[in-house]
Amino acid sequence: MNGRMGIERRIFFLMLLTGLACFAAFEAVSFLGMYDVQEHAIESGREMGTSASAFAEEITDEQAKKRFALMAEEKARGVNNEIGRLREDANLLAKTMTQILTRRELYLPRELPLGGEVPIRSKEPYLFFIPALRESGGIADVLPEAQIAANAADNLALWTQSYDDGYEMTCFYASERGYVISADVMAEGKEFVEFFDTWYSPSFDPRERPWYQEIKATGRSVFTDVYVGVEGYPCISCVAPYYDENGFAGMAGISNNIATLYRQISINTIGDRGVNFILNEKGEVILSSEKEGLLAASATPKDFQKYGETSLALEAACMTRGLSDVARITLGGRDYYLAYAPIPDVGWSFGTLIERDVVVQPARDAKSYLLSRAEDFSASLQSFFWDNFLRTAALLMALLAALFFVSRKISDRFVRPILALTAGVREISGGNLDKKLDVKTGDEIETLADSFNQMTDELKSYIENLAKTTAENERIETELSVAARIQAGILPKKLPARSEFDLFASMEPAKEVGGDFYDYYFLDENHLMVTVADVSDKGMPAALFMVVAKTLLKDCALTFGSGEKLPVGAKAAHPAPAPTLSHPWLSETVAQTNDRLAEANDEGMFVTVFTGVLDVGTGEFVYVNAGHNPPLVRRNGTVDFLPTAQSPMLGVMEGLHFPVERLTLSPGDMLFLYTDGVTEAMNEKREIFTGERLHAALSAQPTGKTAEEILAAVRGAVDAHANGAEPSDDVTMLGLVYKGI
Amino acid sequence: MAEETIAFQTSEKNGWTLWAVKGRLDRLTAQEAGEKADNIFSAAQKLAVDMSGLEYLSSAGIRVLLKLTKQAKADGKEFAFVAPEGMVKVVLAESRMDMFVTIYASADELPL
Numbered sequence: 092m093n094g095r096m097g098i099e100r101r102i103f104f105l106m107l108l109t110g111l112a113c114f115a116a117f118e119a120v121s122f123l124g125m126y127d128v129q130e131h132a133i134e135s136g137r138e139m140g141t142s143a144s145a146f147a148e149e150i151t152d153e154q155a156k157k158r159f160a161l162m163a164e165e166k167a168r169g170v171n172n173e174i175g176r177l178r179e180d181a182n183l184l185a186k187t188m189t190q191i192l193t194r195r196e197l198y199l200p201r202e203l204p205l206g207g208e209v210p211i212r213s214k215e216p217y218l219f220f221i222p223a224l225r226e227s228g229g230i231a232d233v234l235p236e237a238q239i240a241a242n243a244a245d246n247l248a249l250w251t252q253s254y255d256d257g258y259e260m261t262c263f264y265a266s267e268r269g270y271v272i273s274a275d276v277m278a279e280g281k282e283f284v285e286f287f288d289t290w291y292s293p294s295f296d297p298r299e300r301p302w303y304q305e306i307k308a309t310g311r312s313v314f315t316d317v318y319v320g321v322e323g324y325p326c327i328s329c330v331a332p333y334y335d336e337n338g339f340a341g342m343a344g345i346s347n348n349i350a351t352l353y354r355q356i357s358i359n360t361i362g363d364r365g366v367n368f369i370l371n372e373k374g375e376v377i378l379s380s381e382k383e384g385l386l387a388a389s390a391t392p393k394d395f396q397k398y399g400e401t402s403l404a405l406e407a408a409c410m411t412r413g414l415s416d417v418a419r420i421t422l423g424g425r426d427y428y429l430a431y432a433p434i435p436d437v438g439w440s441f442g443t444l445i446e447r448d449v450v451v452q453p454a455r456d457a458k459s460y461l462l463s464r465a466e467d468f469s470a471s472l473q474s475f476f477w478d479n480f481l482r483t484a485a486l487l488m489a490l491l492a493a494l495f496f497v498s499r500k501i502s503d504r505f506v507r508p509i510l511a512l513t514a515g516v517r518e519i520s521g522g523n524l525d526k527k528l529d530v531k532t533g534d535e536i537e538t539l540a541d542s543f544n545q546m547t548d549e550l551k552s553y554i555e556n557l558a559k560t561t562a563e564n565e566r567i568e569t570e571l572s573v574a575a576r577i578q579a580g581i582l583p584k585k586l587p588a589r590s591e592f593d594l595f596a597s598m599e600p601a602k603e604v605g606g607d608f609y610d611y612y613f614l615d616e617n618h619l620m621v622t623v624a625d626v627s628d629k630g631m632p633a634a635l636f637m638v639v640a641k642t643l644l645k646d647c648a649l650t651f652g653s654g655e656k657l658p659v660g661a662k663a664a665h666p667a668p669a670p671t672l673s674h675p676w677l678s679e680t681v682a683q684t685n686d687r688l689a690e691a692n693d694e695g696m697f698v699t700v701f702t703g704v705l706d707v708g709t710g711e712f713v714y715v716n717a718g719h720n721p722p723l724v725r726r727n728g729t730v731d732f733l734p735t736a737q738s739p740m741l742g743v744m745e746g747l748h749f750p751v752e753r754l755t756l757s758p759g760d761m762l763f764l765y766t767d768g769v770t771e772a773m774n775e776k777r778e779i780f781t782g783e784r785l786h787a788a789l790s791a792q793p794t795g796k797t798a799e800e801i802l803a804a805v806r807g808a809v810d811a812h813a814n815g816a817e818p819s820d821d822v823t824m825l826g827l828v829y830k831g832i
Numbered sequence: 833m834a835e836e837t838i839a840f841q842t843s844e845k846n847g848w849t850l851w852a853v854k855g856r857l858d859r860l861t862a863q864e865a866g867e868k869a870d871n872i873f874s875a876a877q878k879l880a881v882d883m884s885g886l887e888y889l890s891s892a893g894i895r896v897l898l899k900l901t902k903q904a905k906a907d908g909k910e911f912a913f914v915a916p917e918g919m920v921k922v923v924l925a926e927s928r929m930d931m932f933v934t935i936y937a938s939a940d941e942l943p944l
Contacts, residue, residue: 627895629859695899699891699927718927739928743898747931767891777856779888779919819859820890 098509102502110494114487122480129469129476136465144458151454156417159430159445164415166355167432167441170369173352175436177329177345178312180250184343185312185331187246188264191239192335200238203272207286213277214251216244217284222293224269237270247274250345258348259320264333265297266341297342306332307339314437317349317377317388324348325378325388349378356380365445370395370431372438374411385422386444406431410440419447508536516543524551567630574604574634581641583610591707591832592619595798596825597806599768605821606633606698607766608641614704620648622702623764623825625719627740632694640698640741643684648702651676651683674713674751677704681715681741681749688742697742701764710756710829715749717741720770720782723789724754725761730790732782758831759794761801768820772809780812798826837861839885840868846942849876850914854885857893866896873900877909880942884915889923901932914939 191198204211206219218237220230243264250262251274263273275284297303302313312331320326330344356367357380366386368379374396381387395407402420406429409416413433420429426447433440508530515528524547530540578600586594596609606626614620624640626633681702688698701722703714716722718740721732738749756762765785772780788808792801802824809822838861841852851872857865873879881897883889897913904911913935916924924930936942 625891627891627898629892695895695902697895697898718929720926735922735926736928739931740894743902743932771890781919782922 099502099506102505103498106498106501107494110498111491114490118483118487121483125476125479129472132472133465133469136468137462140458140461140465143461144454147457148451148454151451155428155445155450156430159428159443160415160417160432163417163430163432163441163443166367166443167415167434169355170352170439170441171434171436173349174314174327174329174434174439177327177347178314178331178436181312181329181331181343181345184243184246184250184262184264184345185333188240188243188333188341188343189335191242192236192333192340195236195239198239198242200235201241201244202238203241203244206271206273206284207291211275211284211286212282213284214248214255214274215284216241216247216272216274219271219273219286219291221269221271221296221298222291223296229269233266233268233270236268237266237272240264240266240270240272244272244274247272250274251276254345254347258324258350259326260345260347262345264341264343265303267298267339268341269296269298271297302328302330303342306330306342310339315346320348324350325353353378365443365449367441367443369434370407370410370440370442372411374407377439403429406442410442413438413440508532508540512536512540512543515540519543519547524554570631571603574631575600577634577638578604578606578608581608581638583612586611589707591830592705593798593828593830594619594621594826595802596623596823597802598821598823599818600821601629601768601818603629604631604634605629605766605768606637607768607821607823608637609764609823609825610641610645611825612645614648617706617708619705619707620702621705621762621764621825621827622700623719623722623766623823624698624700624702625766625768625821625823626696626698628694628696632696636688636696636698636742640684640688640700643687644680644700644702647680647683648677651680674704674753677702677713677715678749678751681717681738682747685717685741685747685749686745689745692742695743697740699736699740701736703762705756705827705829707829708832710758710760710831711753712756712762713751713753715751717749720765720767722765723763723786724756725763725789725794726757727760728794730763730786732786756829758829760829761798762825762827762829763789763801763805764825764827766821766823768818768822769805769809769824771820772813772818772822773816774812774814775816778812780809784808784812798828801828802826838865840865842872845880845939846944848878848880848910848912848939848942850880850882850939850942852882852885854887856888857886857896858888858890859892862890862892862896865893866899869896869900873903873909878911879904879909880912880914880936880939882914882939883920884917886916886920887918889920891927894923894927894929897929898932901929912936912942914942 203216203218206217211217218241220233224230224233247262247264251260254260254262255276257279259276259278261273261275263271265271277284300315302315305313310332312329315328315330317325317327326346326348328344328346330342332339332341333343334340356369356378366379366381368376368381368386368388371377374394376386376388376395379386379388396404396411398404398407402418403422406416406418406420409418410431410433413435415432417428417430420427422444428445428447428450429442430445431440431442511530512528515526515530518526519528526547528540528543530537578598582596582598594611596611598607598609600607606628608622608624608626610620610622610624612620622641622644624637624644626637626640628636681700684700697718699719700717701714701719702717703712705712715738716733716736717738718736721735723730723732725731733754734752737752739747770780770782770785785805785808788805789801792804796804805824806822838853838855838857841854843850843852849872851869853865855861879900881900901911903909911933913924913929913933915938916935924935929935
């Protein structure tokens with residue numbers, strides 16, 4: 092259960108952690124992104140507000156300057172036209188008088204009413220002698236000329252008509268000789284021209300006026316200073332010199348109010364502090380919309396070029412030089428625009444002063460509006476940002492909760508097959524090899540389960556095989572041990588000791604029983620039968636075949652040879668042996684045994700047999716060698732192989748003849764019988780012991796050794812040769828030492 | 833035990849199928865040799881076992897040869913041994929196999 096929880100928990104936490112990490116990363120990125128956007132937006136908003144307002148101010152500034160420049164130029168032009176007309180007309184008046192006085196002969200004297208003596212109506216030309224002339228009594232001298240000059244009176248009347256607009260004005264000639272010819276337009280409500288009290292004061296002498304002196308000196312028309320007329324309106328006069336045949340003769344002039352001009356200047360100011368003004372060629376304000384203060388026209392005008400406020404003084408200098416511009420100046424700590432343009436005909440300059448705040452206020456309003464909007468925007472953005480953050484956080488929490496449950500489910504589903512697998516494997520390991528794991532997940536778990544099933548199948552078949560093999564081995568073992576017991580059981584017991592011979596036999600079975608056997612028994616008191624045989628197979632079949640062969644051989648021998656010497660050919664089923672043989676019953680015995688073995692030998696087994704009978708009294712030994720290894724015989728101390736077999740092995744074919752051979756042993760002689768387990772004993776190099784070595788080993792045995800000792804010695808030689816290699820065949824030896832009676 | 837101790841080679845000579853057995857014909861190789869021999873024998877009318885390369889012949893080997901001998905007799909086929917040498921020759925002599933099988937000193941002596 093620990094493992095199960097381990098994996099499940101691990102998957103669960105892995106998914107949870109992955110989810111968390113994703114969410115956190117997403118949240119962090121979006122938070123940072125949103126924060127950036129917010130900051131950027133707020134900053135941009137502020138910047139935009141600031142730059143937009145600055146731009147607006149700048150644009151406003153530019154526009155204002157252009158507008159003001161145009162306005163100043165237009166006003167200046169208007170003033171110039173107005174003033175220029177005055178100068179033109181003054182010059183025309185002067186020209187007319189000059190024509191009259193230079194060509195007097197063309198004119199008749201003309202009577203004009205005398206001002207101061209008769210009432211003079213408005214617009215009525217009149218003649219007037221200045222007080223000084225009257226006092227000097229020089230009127231008579233002057234009169235003829237004055238009456239000629241009076242021809243210009245109609246002209247004056249004409250001009251007054253054209254100028255009459257309801258305000259006072261005067262067109263006049265003031266002669267060098269002290270008379271004045273004038274036509275006055277009186278203000279409404281005044282019928283007559285007033286003499287001596289107001290207008291023509293007793294000290295009146297136009298010739299003493301500065302501009303009279305100026306035109307006389309320069310010969311050019313000139314404007315007087317602006318002065319306040321009777322009616323309280325600003326007025327200005329333009330005067331021009333006229334001449335007679337003798338040169339300068341007086342001045343012609345038009346004095347007119349400039350109310351229209353003044354009105355224009357006064358009303359078209361901009362803002363509360365705006366001022367329109369006209370600066371004359373000396374830098375003095377001669378006309379202003381301001382009635383009091385710095386820029387008001389004053390009786391004691393000041394030259395602004397010398398004004399303390401540097402910016403104003405500089406611009407005033409430019410104005411008097413006839414330039415035009417829109418400048419920024421500071422007056423009394425306030426910013427102003429000063430737009431000005433020249434009035435060329437009189438050398439004046441029109442200026443308009445506008446407080447800058449008035450102009451740029453809309454731009455400033457726009458700026459503050461933009462800034463407040465930017466602030467609003469940033470505030471709403473911030474609130475949107477936090478709302479969004481909270482919404483995302485809420486969503487995150489919800490998703491986390493969902494993730495928590497989904498992770499649990501998925502990890503549980505993922506682990507379930509593993510649990511099934513674990514349970515199944517536990518059952519299998521508990522011994523139930525028939526258990527089949529049924530996991531259908533379609534993934535590695537299923538593959539693992541399939542592998543387990545396959546492994547279980549293989550394990551099962553392996554265990555079955557192992558059981559089978561073990562049973563087989565046990566069977567073989569059993570068979571071998573049975574065969575070994577059979578083999579051991581049929582070997583003869585040790586003979587009672589006899590003085591005539593010494594016999595010793597041994598058989599060491601190989602691990603798998605080889606089928607060797609030896610046998611000895613007395614046929615009668617004097618005849619000892621000895622046999623060594625080797626069955627061709629091994630194991631149980633060999634053991635059984637051996638038993639049959641041994642039994643048959645003994646049975647036949649006892650049947651044919653015991654007790655008495657059997658007559659030759661008696662009971663013989665086969666052709667008679669050769670006459671040289673004295674023991675035909677032995678041949679018969681072997682033949683019978685062969686026939687019977689061959690009768691039912693489907694397996695093709697056979698047995699090689701060396702069997703013989705020793706007459707212990709005479710030492711005569713007759714034998715049959717049926718395909719067996721030739722034994723060795725020691726006679727007179729010399730060891731020799733007996734001749735090779737004359738007969739084939741038994742059990743192969745029926746009806747064979749087995750010739751008997753003979754030899755005679757003397758006391759001390761020895762017979763050594765063996766099977767191929769001796770001569771073919773192998774060492775690890777698969778080298779066989781060979782007959783030669785056996786011969787040598789036997790030759791090395793001194794006469795007098797017992798059969799047992801000799802066998803032990805041979806055995807030692809064989810073992811020495813094998814050098815520990817396990818024998819593959821039974822090792823069987825039989826030693827027979829003949830001692831005689 | 834796993835080392836190759838026996839080898840076989842089949843050729844034709846004088847109308848005989850000459851089956852050369854080389855190495856050791858003993859209990860360990862007897863079964864293999866028997867199976868090989870059966871295969872060859874079933875297709876041959878006249879079979880001769882070439883023993884010139886045979887180094888060792890045990891009683892188990894003799895049994896294989898005897899079985900072939902019996903088989904030949906039963907099928908009416910000709911069977912012979914060719915050129916046994918050394919120990920093999922001795923074993924054949926000692927077991928009197930010559931009484932059942934014709935032995936030729938060389939393959940050239942095989943009758944046409």
